[in-house]
Amino acid sequence: MHLGVDDDELATCVSCGLCLPHCPTYRVTGEEALSPRGRVAAMRQVQWEGRPADPSFVRSLATCVQCRGCETACPSGVPFGRLIEPARAALAAGPAPPPWPLRVGLGLLPRHRLLLAASSLLAVAQRLRLLPRGAARRLGLPDRLPVRRPRLRPSGTGEDPTRDVWLFTGCVMDAWMRDVHRDVQRVVEAAGGRVALPGPGAACCGALALHAGLEDDARALAHRTMAALPGEAPILVDSAGCGAALRDYGRLLGTPEAAAFAARVRDVHEWLADRVDRLAAAAGSRGDRAGRPRVAVQDPCHLRHVQRAHGAVRVVLAPFADLVELDDEGLCCGAGGAYAVVEPELAGAVRDRKLAAIARSGAPVVASANPGCALHLAAAGVDVVHPCQVVARALAGAGPVSTPPAAARS
Amino acid sequence: MTDPVAAFAAEVGPPEAGAVVAVGGRTEWDVGGPLDPDVEVREVRAPAGIVAVEAADMTVRVRAGTTVDELAAALAEVGQAVALPSRPGATVGGVLAVGRSDVRRLGWGPVRDAVLQVRYVSADGTVVAAGGPTVKNVSGFDLCRLMVGSLGTLGLLAEVVLRTRPAPAASRWVAGEVDPAALLRRLHRPSAVLWDGTTTWALLEGHPADVEDQARLAGLPDAPGPPPLPPHRWSVRPAEVYRLAAAGGLGAFVAEVGVGVVHASVPPPPRAVDPAVVRLHERTKALFDPTNRLAPGRSPLAGTRLAAAEGGG
Amino acid sequence: MGQTALVSASQPTVAHEALVADLAAALAPDRVRTGAVELDLYGRDASVLRGSAAVACFPLDTDEVAAAVRIARRHGRPFVARGSGTGLAGGAVPVGDPVVIVTTKMDRILEVDVDERVAWVQPGVVNLDLTRALARHGLHFAPDPSSQQACTIGGNVANNSGGPHCLAYGVTSAHVLAVEVVLPDGEVTVLGGLDPEPPGLDLRGAFVGSEGTLGIATRIAVRLTPDPPAVATLLLDFPTVEAAAETVSGIIADGLLPAALEMMDQPITRAAEEFAHAGYPTDAAAVLLVELDGLPAGLADAVERVGRIGRSHGARTVRVAADDAERALLWKGRKAAFGAVARVAPNYYLHDTVVPRTRLVEVLREVYAIAERHGLAVMNVFHAGDGNLHPLLLFDARTPGVMDRVHAAGEEIVRVSIAAGGVLSGEHGIGLEKRDLMPLLFSPVDLDAQARLREAFDPDGVANPTKVLPAGSRCGDLQSVPEGVWV
Structure with missing residues (x-):
């Protein structure tokens, strides 16, 4: 079967195997089929040699977290993300459609009001102990969903025309971790940004649909999102997964408009890194060494391997925290969007490696710039905060970070 | 020719x-x-x-x-x-x-x-x-x-x-009564550390200035050379040297510290060899020297015993 | 497409099903694999060769490896051990539908003895993982092949792997004290020992580098090397390849023993720079990467001498890495060089020969001439200090007839190297790739002696058959030419 993968791109792998240790699923299984090199070779068998897409092929592709750690490791520049996405789409359309609960879940994401209502309902169920913790975790839910969410307002008042940046709020993060958005907005304002908020059209970037191989759904969501974020202003994103997806709209849609839109997208830390002096000044003596939190930085794959913006997180955090690097070379934590829900066993094994690295680091708190990673790690008992929350607390003079945000509390 | x-x-x-x-x-x-x-x-x-x-x-x-x-x-x-x-x-x-x-x-x-x-x-x-x-x-x-x-x-x-x-530019033996294990840890790649239970010798080689530094680090005076070596040769794990020395079964000895060769006045006991290893030896010998004409009687396994005999006395 | 291949996929038969069932019972059903797509992945390594496996299994310990070997034998199948599959000579490519025994799930560091500087590891431990785990003790595992981030210690043992730093520290054989092996008859024993002079023949030495033909290593005692007290990494750039090669000879002749001495020519320097951004001079005809280590005085002296020798041969600049970050960056480009080649051409063929260090200049000149005669682009990145050449022939496998030219040029490079007093392989091994070139280096009598050693371990020829020695090496040998494999 033809997987819709570009033949020239499929030809770029020279099978050297240097990607193997950078692949989370290979790391925990040692299986060639669960490695980037193996997946490329498997795609070649099916697309070039006409071998049937047997269960071992489906497993090989379906288990990919799509962290793209292999891309940064690959000396040959194999564009692995561009190979796996169409191949997964071909599988989704053919022999291996995504399971229905996943499709229902993905269908809910862009319907923001419904999502918020459902989330609140689940939160109440949690409080009343109607939803067992194990079941919640299997669904990828935080242990303590917020019943109420803080209200976000654009910077300034009324129809102030001088708002100069958009803050993309997205779906799940807005429902479960809106306090992160609130803190991000405070930090951006402290750095001199005036924040505009998108309408309900920008309720989902489409990343999870794309990962599941539902390309058409992803394209429709991309069109909606672009319409909700008009103008020339930079679009700041505080979720690494969403940022990576928005930045890929040019390729996904293949239009000049989409490319222009994608060029406006910036991870919020990149934007803040250029203004870190202002932030430090705003914090004043509150950013002093004494009492600074010790924070381990966890690099979300879509920040490190796709956007390659993980350096900016460190620049932004450095004045406000003692940073501790993990010694696992940025290996994926296993969250991978909906991956933790679809492949819980592998996701758990991958997470165990990350937990060990966090334990070795000795840091009490982990900063992660992606909600998926934060939830996945928090579910294992790690104290996780968004990097901007560390900054926000320093700005507020709240001292060391010791409590995780409600959404991430275990 | x-x-x-x-x-x-x-x-x-x-x-x-x-x-x-x-x-x-x-x-x-x-x-x-x-x-x-x-x-x-x-x-x-x-x-x-x-x-x-x-x-x-x-x-x-x-x-x-x-x-x-x-x-x-x-x-x-x-x-x-x-x-x-x-x-x-x-x-x-x-x-x-x-x-x-x-x-x-x-x-x-x-x-x-x-x-x-x-x-x-x-x-x-x-x-x-x-x-x-x-x-x-x-x-x-x-x-x-x-x-x-x-x-x-x-x-x-x-x-x-x-x-x-x-060939090293400088080469120098030093000796004195120090703990050999500690000395080995302190020095960078000495060419030899020997110990007779009392005195420790070290051979320091390399750039003259480095040898000088290492000698100072060792805190030991120059020695004329290594001590005379007793006739029998033991091969043990490096850490085993100290246990053997304490047990007193070596007689007079000079141990190669960090290596595990011990030159002793008492011969070593026969060593146990796994039967599978013995079979590999036999097959190798039979294939390389089918008529047993090369040094007949001599064997790399001389002085060993079958591991299977272990426990049987 | 790089694979010039064909597959004789094993048909599901009653006998095959019984083999799979026995393996599943001895290991675990989910660690025995027969899916066609997955199985095909175990028909390859990092070379351009391709074979086919009957079944792939993943043992977790020595007993399971021994069980898999015995089951393979009982079913009349050969067996092939495989680690990460980063070998470049087809050593792990299965021939004759064997049972492929994958050791990657045997990835535990079993014991580290800091005082005795020895560690017991399972064969699936990744080389660099071991070194990382030892870092806090100030120790490391010295062999550091370019694939060290991916390759396993078991693979290192099979191939007697080298790497840049084996110039001063020696190849894998010098760092393996003992190996627990499953012999081809399924018996388990230990070769070598933790004492310096284990009794008997050095069967450990014979086993290391035997490419899986004498058995399967299941536990390995490796010697740990103390980190050097001081390290200096230098980058020298030259206006000509000859000047760089003469500098290499000059350094060795001056009595210096660098920890590593690597050379890269211009095309590979450019490709590596594009990936690693190490600040390599892309306008230099060749660069030398020199690492020196040791105690401060000797080190300073060596740095000065290397710089002087380089300049006397026309080095334009001598850059000394200022800190560990810069050192790491300089090495990153070198270590990723082979992979980075794909940025230049879709396929490459990497060769591996060794010549006496005094003959580097002339052999390199020949290598360029050979590539030109065959209309192929060539890049050179290699362990110059060892005389270990790694010419890369670049091509697009989709070009009709190109593989013939690639193989012809490769064979000429081997012949030129041997004519200069060199050998077939410095670290990749013989495998399938160079098996039939062995007679260039060894007489029939020499090959017969090697075949006898193999026969002592594996009289029935079931361990990774058809590798290393050409058919007919042993008198009366009935070893057949492998089917289903193209070189």
């Missing part, structure tokens, strides 16, 4: 020519046990002579009958050295056939790692080459290492290529 190696092969002759044993300097003649007294064994000597000192490549091609001292002298002329133990009269071939390393093994490595290529005369009386003349080589099976320590029971060494090293 004919090739001395070919002449040596002719002297060894085909299997019909009977049992042979290669003789070097007889400095370690007892290793591997006595020759079979019931077999007439002809003594042969490997050819001598240094074929080529490849100073710029840091290798040397030398015939097995050459004495280690002659080789060392030739290499010293070009500022190089080789990690073979030196004993008066000992030959290159003899030293390699026995396979025991020098007291500088800690810094210089075992003798087997110095061998790049061997040419030996097989039991068929033909010349076999293994390895290669380059400092790095993974072309085929490593018969060189198989030959080192094989006591002439698999083939008779005729000519070898050895890896040389720069």
Whole structure:
């Protein structure tokens, strides 16, 4: 079967195997089929040699977290993300459609009001102990969903025309971790940004649909999102997964408009890194060494391997925290969007490696710039905060970070 | 003039020519046990002579009958050295056939790692080459290492290529009553650390300023050289040395600290060898010397016992 | 497409099903694999060769490996051990539908003895993982092949792997004290020992580098090397390849023993720079990467001498890395060089020969001439200090007839190297790739001796059959030419 993968791109792998240790699923299984090199070779068998897409092929592709750690490791520049996405789409359309609960879940994401209502309902169920913790975790839910969410307002008042940046709020993060958005907005304002908020059209970037191989759904969501974020202003994103997806709209849609839109997208830390002096000044003596939190930085794959913006997180955090690097070379934590829900066993094994690295680091708190990673790690008992929350607390003079945000509390 | 190696092969002759044993300097003649007294064994000597000192490549091609001292002298002329133990009269071939390393093994490595290529005369009386003349080589099976320590029971060494090293600019023995383990940890790659239960010796080699620094770090005065070594040779895990010394079973001893060779006045007990390893030895010997004409009676496993006998007394 | 291949996929038969069932019972059903797509992945390594496996299984310990070997034998199948599959000579490519025994799930560091500087590891431990785990003790595992981030210690043992730093520290054989092996008859024993002079023949030495033909290593005692007290990494750039090669000879002849001495020519320097951004001079005809280590005085002296020798041969600049970050960056480009080649051409063929260091200049000149004669682009990145050449021939496998030219040029490079007093392989091994070139280096008598060693371990020829020695190496040998494999 033809997987819709570009033949020239499929030809770029020279099978050297240097990607193997950078692949989370290979790391925990040692299986060639669960490695980037193996997946490329498997795609070649099916697309070039006409071998049937047997269960071992489906497993090989379906288990990919799509962290793209292999891309940064690959000396040959194999564009692995561009190979796996169409191949997964071909599988989704053919022999291996995504399971229905996943499709229902993905269908809910862009319907923001419904999502918020459902989330609140689940939160109440949690409080009343109607939803067992194990079941919640299997669904990828935080242990303590917020019943109420803080209200976000654009910077300034009324129809102030001088708002100069958009803050993309997205779906799940807005429902479960809106306090992160609130803190991000405070930090951006402290750095001199005036924040505009998108309408309900920008309720989902489409990343999870794309990962599941539902390309058409992803394209429709991309069109909606672009319409909700008009103008020339930079679009700041505080979720690494969403940022990576928005930045890929040019390729996904293949239009000049989409490319222009994608060029406006910036991870919020990149934007803040250029203004870190202002932030430090705003914090004043509150950013002093004494009492600074010790924070381990966890690099979300879509920040490190796709956007390659993980350096900016460190620049932004450095004045406000003692940073501790993990010694696992940025290996994926296993969250991978909906991956933790679809492949819980592998996701758990991958997470165990990350937990060990966090334990070795000795840091009490982990900063992660992606909600998926934060939830996945928090579910294992790690104290996780968004990097901007560390900054926000320093700005507020709240001292060391010791409590995780409600959404991430275990 | 004919090739001395070919002449040596002719002297060894085909299997019909009977049992042979290669003789070097007889400095370690007892290793591997006595020759079979019931077999007439002809003594042969490997050819001598240094074929080529490849100073710029840091290798040397030398015939097995050459004495280690002659080789060392030739290499010293070009500022190089080789990690073979030196004993008066000992030959290159003899030293390699026995396979025991020098007291500088800690810094210089075992003798087997110095061998790049061997040419030996097989039991068929033909010349076999293994390895290669380059400092790095993974072309085929490593018969060189198989030959080192094989006591002439698999083939008779005729000519070898050895890896040389720069002779150290400074070389100095120091000695005193210090804890050998602590001294070993403190020094950077000493060439040797010896200990007789009371006194510790260290051989420091390298750049003169570094040797000076290391001597200061050791906090020990100069010594004329290593102590005389008792006759028997034990091989134990490096950490085992201290336990053995404390138990007192070694008699007078000098231990190579960090290596595990112990020179003692008491002979070591027989060592246990796994039956599977014994079978590999037997098969190897049968395939390399089907008529058992190479040093009959002698065995690399002499002085060992079957591990299966363990527990049975 | 790089694979010039064909597959004789094993048909599901009653016998095959019984083999799979026995393996599943001895290991675990989910660690025995027969899916066609997955199985095909175990028909390859990092070379361009391709074979086919009957079944792939993943043992977790020595007993399971021994069980898999015995089951393979009982079913009349050969077996092939495989680690990460980063080998470049086809050593792990299965021939004759064997049972492939994958050791990657045996990835535990079993024991580290800091005082004795020895560690017991399972064969699936990744080389660099071991070194990382040892870092806090100030120790490391010295062999550092370019694939060290991916390759396993078991693979290192099979191939007697090298790497840049084996110039001063020696190849894998010098760092393996003992190996627990499953012999081809399924018996388990230990070769070598933790004491310096284990009794008997050095069967450990014979086993290391035997490319899986003498058995399967299941536990390995490796020697740990103390980190050097001081390290200096230098980058020298030259206007000509000859000047760089002469500098290499000059350094060795001056009695210096660098920890590593690597050379890269212009095309590979450019490709690596594009990936690593190490600040390599892309206008230099060749660069030398020199690492020196040791105690401060000797180190300073060596740095000065290397700089002087380089300049006397026309080095334009001598850059000394200022800190560990810069050192790491300089090495990153070198270590990723092979992979980075794909940025230049879709396929490459990497060769591996060794020549005496004094002959580097002339052999390199020949290598360029050979590539030109065959209309192929060539790049050179190699362990110059060892005389270990790694010419890369670049091509697009989709070009009709190109593989013939690639193989012809490769064979000429081997012949030229051997004519200069060199050998077939410095670290990749013989495998399938160079098996039939062995007679260039060894006489029939030499090969027969090697075949005897193999026969002592594996009289029935079931361990990784058809590798290393060409058919007919042993008198009366009935070893057949492998089917289903193209070189």
